[in-house]
Amino acid sequence: MNAYIITIGDEILIGQIVDTNSAWIASELTQIGITVKQVRSVSDDAWAIENTLRDALADVELVIITGGLGPTKDDITKNTLAKYFDSSLVFNEEVYNDVISFIERRGSQMNTLNRDQALFPEKAKLLRNLNGTAPGIWFEEEGKIVVSLPGVPFEMKSLMKIEVLPRVQAFFQLPAVVYQTATITEIGESQLALKIEDWENKLPQGMKLAYLPSPGMVRLRLGMTAGNKQETKKLLDAELQKLKQFIPKNIVSLNEESLPVVIGNLLINSNKTLSTAESCTGGNMARLITSVPGSSAYFKGSLVAYANEIKTQVLGINPELIEAYGAVSQQVVEQMALSVRKLLKTHYAIATSGIAGPDGGSDEKPVGTVWIAVADDNNVVSKLFKFGNEREINVTRSSFAGLNLLRKIILNDL
Incomplete structure (x- = not known):
């Protein structure tokens, strides 16, 4: 058909x-x-x-x-x-x-x-x-x-x-087709294909795999024509579970849930709250978080600290830190996360600071350089990312990277 x-x-x-x-x-x-x-x-x-x-x-x-x-x-x-x-x-x-x-x-x-x-x-x-x-x-x-x-x-x-x-x-008399989708992060499509090649080659006859890449994410969709929908769904679920043997740290979800939905469920289940301080992502992380119905139960707000004076005057970042290390630095982004968490009184806070492009880069910090930090009750964890030259893609990848770093911290899976 x-x-x-x-x-x-x-x-x-x-x-x-x-x-x-x-x-x-x-x-x-x-x-x-x-x-x-x-x-x-x-x-x-x-x-x-x-x-x-x-x-x-x-x-x-x-x-x-x-x-x-x-x-x-x-x-x-x-x-x-x-x-x-x-x-x-x-x-x-x-x-x-x-x-x-x-x-x-x-x-x-x-x-x-x-x-x-x-x-x-x-x-x-x-x-x-x-x-x-x-x-x-x-x-x-x-x-x-x-x-x-x-x-x-x-x-x-x-x-x-x-x-x-x-x-x-x-x-029309249509065949019943069942699909299950896994959400994968922190690995590119080609590298992912190599890592799961053995799993893919051993998929049951009639089961088809599709790679659906996007900036910061790859979705793996398994599909199969079904005689019995429930039994076919069980088969697809069982095959997706096997992915844990190959890419255990890259799996966000095995049941089609997006990263913002997964984050929301983790926060609700632990009765925790979240805030963000965003520079290079310009509020995009907050947009992703609030795209989930019911996000007001765990998301308190965001501060878009795009200019350095907002970082210093509103978030209270020491100007000497910016002078010494630059706004795009581990020292500054960690202070941003700690400050917004205190300001908005949340259990967790994510902060981003980077060079989205197309200009603003240097030899030391080229376009695509992004620092991300997550602060909680006990600690602050930061990570340096090196993305590409495309501004829109850098914003998207930085947003997903920040959410994923939070996910791993909540799950104690760094």
């Missing part, structure tokens, strides 16, 4: 926005046993949309389209699909009522463009969108499905979860 994903919009092709919809849709389809054969982005052009759709339907059974369903003149997807499937656009009272309800909740008033969104292809099935004004559209033809969804990510995701995925599973 194969699928195409088509994203529509000039704004994607000119790089004005990043297409995150395709990655999310592909992940959801994969989890229900559908293989995504191709992802395409096309312009707001009827000819381009029609030809791309024609190519897709010649090759796969399911096509999911996002974008171009809005109320303005450049949103032509609905009209193009209606023409492609030889379907008239007719007034749909259910859509109209949904649009009125949505607009009234926002304190706005209906206009002509809003009303036109109630014009719906007569041959299509309605996918109600309760989070916006553009409904989803479901076409069936010769045993194949074409679904058109709004390009707004949260509207698209809601429609996928509530309407599309259940309908697709009911329409």
